[in-house]
Amino acid sequence: MSPAPAGRRRGPSKGDLREKAILDTARDLLSRKPLADITIDELAAGAEISRSSFYFYFDSKLAVVVALLHGLSGEVSRDAGPWLDGTGPDAEALRRSLAALATLWRDQGRLLAGALAAAPGCPPIARWRAALREAHVERLAARITRDRAAGHAPDGPAAHVLAAMIDDLRSAAFAAATDPEALVDDLVTVELRMMYGNFRVHHPDE
Structure with missing residues (x-):
């Protein structure tokens, strides 16, 4: 041949x-x-x-789950770039990022919720969750720092502390939701107010 x-x-x-x-x-x-x-x-x-x-x-079955989770890592962060790399209270960029995440939770909710629940007692899943969380927190903290330096956002908790709070909030909210996509507008409001204070968010249907 x-x-x-x-x-x-x-x-x-x-x-x-x-x-x-x-x-x-x-x-x-x-x-x-x-x-x-x-x-x-x-x-x-x-x-x-x-x-x-x-x-x-x-x-093991766990090894299959871990492989699936690593395959999702890129999807989890893929649409976050325009928001995380931007500046100022850009509600539309955040909404697009959260809408993509909500769609992922809608389609892969059992896997993601099960992984979050299992992480504390399962080192391979815990490492996956920690790496994903650290990557998001680092980039969000950098954005918060930029916006504070530019005068877009008020001083408050340390940037990494606030970023971690936001990451934990959205993970818990999506894990508990029966309709993840219905949470997007509320999460946009909450996250922007956590970062920018009493910020007025205009929703698409207003």
């Missing part, structure tokens, strides 16, 4: 496809029932492999 032409990209391997099938199965099952009710047999069946073959790709 002739070798593949130089520079030609090879497609995903059979192992890559099976690993993706396991992850896709887990994502589908989580949209319908709690993580605790999902079994290894279901994950293997959904990927059309045997239970013993499952362990070639993941050593």
